[in-house]
Every structure is written in C-alpha cells, then in structure tokens.
Amino acid sequence: MNESPRYRLTELLACVAASLLEDGSSAFVGTGFPIVAAMLAQRTHAPGLLIIFEAGGIGPQVPALPISVGDSRTYWRASAASSMHDVMSASQAGYVDYGFLGGAAMDRYGNVNTTVIGDWHHPRSRLPGSGGGCDVGSLVWRTIYLMRKQSTRTFVDQLDFLTTPGYLSGPGARERAGLPSGSGPYRVITQLGMYGFDEQTRRMKLLSLHPGVTVEQVQEASQFEIPVADALTVSPEPSDEQLRILRQIDPQGMVIGK
Amino acid sequence: MSDPVEFLGELIGWHDPDENRQWVRENKPRQMIDKRTTVSAAVREYVKPGSLLAIGGFGHIRIPMALIYEIIRQQVRDLTMIGKTAVHDIDLLIGGGCVSRVEVAYAFGHELRGLSACGRRAVESGRVQVTGEISNAGYQWRFLAAAMGVPFMPVRTMLGTETLTHSSARVIDDPWSGKPLCLLPACYPDVTLFHVHRCDKYGNAQIDGILVEDFELARASRRLIITTEKLVDHEEIERQPWRTAIPFYLPDAVIEVPFGAHPTEMPTQYYFDEEHIAHWMEVSKTDAGTRAYLDEYVFGVPDFEAYLEKIGGQERRKQLERLMDLRPKAEGGTA
Numbered sequence: 001m002n003e004s005p006r007y008r009l010t011e012l013l014a015c016v017a018a019s020l021l022e023d024g025s026s027a028f029v030g031t032g033f034p035i036v037a038a039m040l041a042q043r044t045h046a047p048g049l050l051i052i053f054e055a056g057g058i059g060p061q062v063p064a065l066p067i068s069v070g071d072s073r074t075y076w077r078a079s080a081a082s083s084m085h086d087v088m089s090a091s092q093a094g095y096v097d098y099g100f101l102g103g104a105a106m107d108r109y110g111n112v113n114t115t116v117i118g119d120w121h122h123p124r125s126r127l128p129g130s131g132g133g134c135d136v137g138s139l140v141w142r143t144i145y146l147m148r149k150q151s152t153r154t155f156v157d158q159l160d161f162l163t164t165p166g167y168l169s170g171p172g173a174r175e176r177a178g179l180p181s182g183s184g185p186y187r188v189i190t191q192l193g194m195y196g197f198d199e200q201t202r203r204m205k206l207l208s209l210h211p212g213v214t215v216e217q218v219q220e221a222s223q224f225e226i227p228v229a230d231a232l233t234v235s236p237e238p239s240d241e242q243l244r245i246l247r248q249i250d251p252q253g254m255v256i257g258k
Numbered sequence: 259m260s261d262p263v264e265f266l267g268e269l270i271g272w273h274d275p276d277e278n279r280q281w282v283r284e285n286k287p288r289q290m291i292d293k294r295t296t297v298s299a300a301v302r303e304y305v306k307p308g309s310l311l312a313i314g315g316f317g318h319i320r321i322p323m324a325l326i327y328e329i330i331r332q333q334v335r336d337l338t339m340i341g342k343t344a345v346h347d348i349d350l351l352i353g354g355g356c357v358s359r360v361e362v363a364y365a366f367g368h369e370l371r372g373l374s375a376c377g378r379r380a381v382e383s384g385r386v387q388v389t390g391e392i393s394n395a396g397y398q399w400r401f402l403a404a405a406m407g408v409p410f411m412p413v414r415t416m417l418g419t420e421t422l423t424h425s426s427a428r429v430i431d432d433p434w435s436g437k438p439l440c441l442l443p444a445c446y447p448d449v450t451l452f453h454v455h456r457c458d459k460y461g462n463a464q465i466d467g468i469l470v471e472d473f474e475l476a477r478a479s480r481r482l483i484i485t486t487e488k489l490v491d492h493e494e495i496e497r498q499p500w501r502t503a504i505p506f507y508l509p510d511a512v513i514e515v516p517f518g519a520h521p522t523e524m525p526t527q528y529y530f531d532e533e534h535i536a537h538w539m540e541v542s543k544t545d546a547g548t549r550a551y552l553d554e555y556v557f558g559v560p561d562f563e564a565y566l567e568k569i570g571g572q573e574r575r576k577q578l579e580r581l582m583d584l585r586p587k588a589e590g591g592t593a
Contacts, residue, residue, distance in 0.1 A: 031369045056468030063584050068369045070316035072525040083469040088395035126381040128367030130421045135395035138415040162420040177418030178438030
C-alpha cells in the first residue's frame with residue numbers, strides 16, 4: 001500500500017482493530033499488537049471496554065505497554081488480579097465477547113498455526129506453540145486476528161499444523177467437534193485489508209481495503225481465493241487524535257515501530 | 259458424536275488417584291515443621307535426574323532464578339519440563355544441558371521480545387524432544403484435576419485441533435448434553451519451584467499480584483521448593499491468613515532469597531531487567547555464546563549472592579524498583 005507520511009501502516013492497523021471493540025464489551029487480549037489496539041480503544045471510543053489478560057489481569061487501566069500478558073501492568077488499577085483458571089473459566093462460561101490474537105499462518109476457515117513449520121516430529125522451524133491462543137480461539141464468542149504480513153506464505157491452503165481452531169473444515173464443524181456453539185473467528189486484519197467470514201460457507205472474504213490497496217494485491221498475497229464482499233469499503237485513515245494517543249501508548253515503538 | 263481420533267502426545271505426570279493419595283499419605287507431613295534449608299541442598303534433595311519439573315510464575319514473571327541457576331550448576335540431567343509459558347527458565351535449563359524433553363503449551367519464545375534461539379536450536383536439532391502439545395488453559399486444568407485428586411478434567415478447549423491430537427487428552431461424549439468433550443488427564447509434576455513474596459519457615463506462602471496457575475500447580479506437585487523475597491514470622495502470616503496461597507503442608511523446602519527473581523519481574527517489587535534478558539537472547543544465538551554466558555553467571559560464581567553482585571547488586575535493584583513503580587510523583591511514586 002501507499003504509506004502516507006502522516007501515519008505508519010502499523011498505526012492504521014491498530015486503529016482498524018480498535019474500532020472493532022465496542023464500549024461495554026469484554027476482550028481477551030494477547031501479547032503485542034492486540035494490547036496496543038485494546039489500549040487505543042479504551043482511550044478513545046470504548047472507555048468501558050473490559051480488558052482481560054490470560055494470566056489473571058481483569059479490567060485494568062493499562063498505564064504503559066506491557067511486555068508480557070502477565071506483566072504487572074496488566075492489572076494496574078484493575079478490578080481484580082486473579083488467576084488463569086479464573087479468566088479461562090470465564091471465557092468457557094461465556095463472559096468474554098472478543099479474543100484478540102496474532103498468528104503466524106492461517107487458512108481460508110480462519111484456522112491458525114503457531115506450533116511448527118514443517119513436520120511436527122522433525123520441525124524445520126519450531127514456534128512457541130498454542131500458549132493461550134487455542135483456548136481463546138476455542139472459548140470466546142468472537143476471535144479477531146491481527147496479522148501484519150499477509151502473503152502466500154501466511155495465507156495458505158494447507159496449514160503445517162492446526163494449533164488454534166477457526167471454523168475447522170467449514171460450516172458446523174466447530175459444533176461437531178464440541179466447541180462452544182456460536183463462537184468462532186470474526187475478523188482478520190492484515191497490512192492489506194480487513195476480512196470477515198461468510199455466514200454460509202464459513203470461508204474468509206474481503207470486507208475492506210486499506211487506503212491505496214487493490215483487490216488484485218489482496219488476491220496475490222494469498223494461496224486461497226478470497227471472495228469480495230458486495231459492500232466493499234475502504235478502511236478509514238487514523239485521526240490526529242488517534243495517532244497522538246498511539247504514540248503515547250508506545251513511545252518507544254516496541255510494537256508500532258516494527 | 260465425537261469422531262474417532264488418534265492421539266500422538268505422550269502421557270506425562272499422570273498417577274492413578276489412589277496411588278497418589280497413598281504417596282501423599284506417606285510423604286507429606288501434616289505437622290508444622292521448620293523447612294528452612296539452602297538452595298544447593300534443596301536442589302540436591304528434590305531435583306533428581308529424570309524428574310518432571312515445573313516452575314511457578316509465568317514467562318518472565320516471578321521465576322525462581324536462584325534454583326534454576328543451581329540446577330545448572332549441579333548439572334542435573336535428563337529433566338522433562340512442563341512448558342507452561344516456560345520461557346527464560348526453560349531456555350537457560352536447555353542451554354545448561356539439563357533438559358531432554360518438554361511438553362509444550364508455550365515455550366521457545368520470549369513474548370514481545372522475540373523467539374528463543376537456544377530452545378529452538380535444541381528442538382530443531384533433536385537434542386530436546388517435544389513429548390506433546392497442549393494449551394495454557396489445558397495445562398492449568400491438568401493441574402486442577404491433580405489438585406482435586408480426580409483423574410481428569412472435562413473441558414471445551416482444544417477440540418477439533420492438532421493441539422488436541424498431539425496432546426495426551428481424550429475425547430468422549432458428554433453423557434448429559436451428548437456433545438463431544440475434551441478430557442485432560444491430571445498432571446502431577448515430580449517437583450515444582452516457586453518464588454514468592456513472603457513465606458514463614460513452615461512454608462506458608464503469600465503471593466502478591468496475579469496467581470497465574472500457581473494455586474493449582476502448588477497443590478498438584480509432589481515436591482515443592484519455595485524461595486521467598488522475605489522470610490517472615492508465622493505471626494505475620496496469621497495476621498492475614500486469607501493472603502496465603504500455599505499452606506504449609508504443601509512445600510518441602512523454604513529458602514530466603516532476596517531479589518531472587520532477577521532478571522525476571524517480581525510484581526510490586528522490581529521490574530524486568532530488560533538489558534540482561536536482551537543480553538541472554540543475543541549471546542544464546544550460538545552454543546559458544548550460551549556456554550560463555552553460563553560460565554560467567556552460573557559456573558563462574560559460587561552462589562546467587564555472588565551472581566547478584568555481578569549484575570549490579572543493590573544499585574541495580576533500586577533501578578528496577580523505580581521501573582516497577584508507575585505511580586505519579588504526586589501520589590508518592592517515581593513516574
């Protein structure tokens with residue numbers, strides 16, 4: 001895309017992601033980019049956003065960018081500093097609206113690999129594994145993914161390993177497997193655009209393009225075919241106010257500068 | 259109905275619940291006994307070659323570093339590690355040649371800081387074997403089952419994934435709803451290491467901040483070694499017993515180790531030593547660099563106190579205390 005000098009691509013993505021989190025909803029937030037987006041939402045349109053961290057932080061006013069999802073900053077001025085059993089159980093019981101994750105590779109049904117590249121027994125590259133990712137993708141109502149490097153290497157036909165469930169093999173597959181009914185991937189945000197999942201086929205489709213990006217670029221950066229929504233939109237550019245807050249949240253550019 | 263599935267993960271840490279009850283009956287005294295000892299004696303007594311080892315805290319938070327360095331110093335071999343967001347601890351233990359196997363929920367990464375060169379090199383070369391996959395919630399619910407003395411915990415996570423088929427879980431149909439359900443086998447680590455804020459000589463331990471999964475893990479583990487920032491009188495525990503996360507009949511050994519989580523974070527006390535962690539991540543990119551680091555900070559010092567002097571002692575601690583304190587100046591803080 002054509003990056004405007006007024007803002008960085010990462011700042012645009014943080015704003016697009018933040019806009020999905022409604023005031024009064026609850027969100028389970030993963031390390032890095034998802035934290036930045038959730039903090040931005042909390043400081044703009046969603047002051048009542050309930051942020052939950054997997055290690056037990058519940059409802060913090062996150063003061064500065066946490067380095068870890070267990071960092072003491074994840075329960076700064078929080079309602080509770082609890083435990084993983086508590087917050088994972090809350091997700092399983094239906095209290096968590098959104099899960100906010102990153103991912104290494106994804107297929108057309110929103111299934112994600114963060115475990116290995118190559119064969120599991122003899123991996124070409126060993127990745128960290130599920131962490132809380134598989135739990136979030138299994139248990140929250142709607143999972144949002146932030147993937148900054150969409151390409152034919154990350155949007156793939158066949159995952160090397162299915163770590164975290166999306167819609168598995170298609171319509172009804174999550175429920176057949178025993179995952180909570182009505183849960184699943186909701187949005188995917190990449191450097192090119194934002195995607196949702198078709199109600200009938202459960203396949204990924206393009207909902208909006210970031211400024212300056214074309215449908216052809218989106219398709220070229222994927223092994224699988226990506227249908228385009230009838231009402232294709234263009235993602236709104238960050239406002240000056242959003243940019244100011246983002247630079248406050250991450251002054252060293254630990255996430256935004258990457 | 260659940261589909262038939264082949265499970266590839268090896269079952270580790272499981273005991274028949276009656277066998278474990280009997281073990282507890284014979285090995286865990288109910289009296290309040292003075293459990294104070296030293297780091298080297300506790301490691302020698304409880305961390306055996308081949309042990310299944312778990313470490314409390316989370317990632318780079320509240321990690322009992324004195325015990326980890328001592329395991330490397332004593333060259334305890336062939337450990338199987340519980341990879342429950344095991345990050346800095348497992349990376350060093352792998353670098354020290356102590357680990358043969360690991361069950362992975364999250365390992366080989368340092369969250370925002372990047373991937374772990376040392377741990378990944380060991381797995382990709384086959385030096386360390388991955389026995390199976392699991393998720394973070396999956397692990398702590400395995401500990402919950404063990405803590406409750408039941409053989410498994412029914413849950414709704416991991417279903418339909420290869421995280422499940424590469425784990426030691428099983429799938430059955432719920433007799434009431436008829437829906438497929440994941441059964442996680444109880445997991446009893448042979449030994450678990452914790453670093454806590456305050457503890458008395460009997461092992462009554464209090465943790466400030468999030469507990470992560472330490473409540474369940476402390477009750478699941480057969481042996482428990484506790485290092486504490488501060489050894490307190492039993493009367494101090496009695497004054498606020500509701501703060502006790504780990505009661506005395508669980509721990510086997512207690513050692514006072516101030517600044518004992520360095521370079522990881524001790525909630526409310528001191529923040530991550532990012533420079534030190536970055537240094538490890540850089541030098542551990544090669545076997546030679548890993549060896550040089552261990553020579554300097556582990557083998558090159560007799561104990562944890564000498565290590566603390568090496569990394570800057572009290573002066574460094576004060577800097578990390580200031581980073582922890584996010585209160586504005588007007589409220590008596592340093593930010």
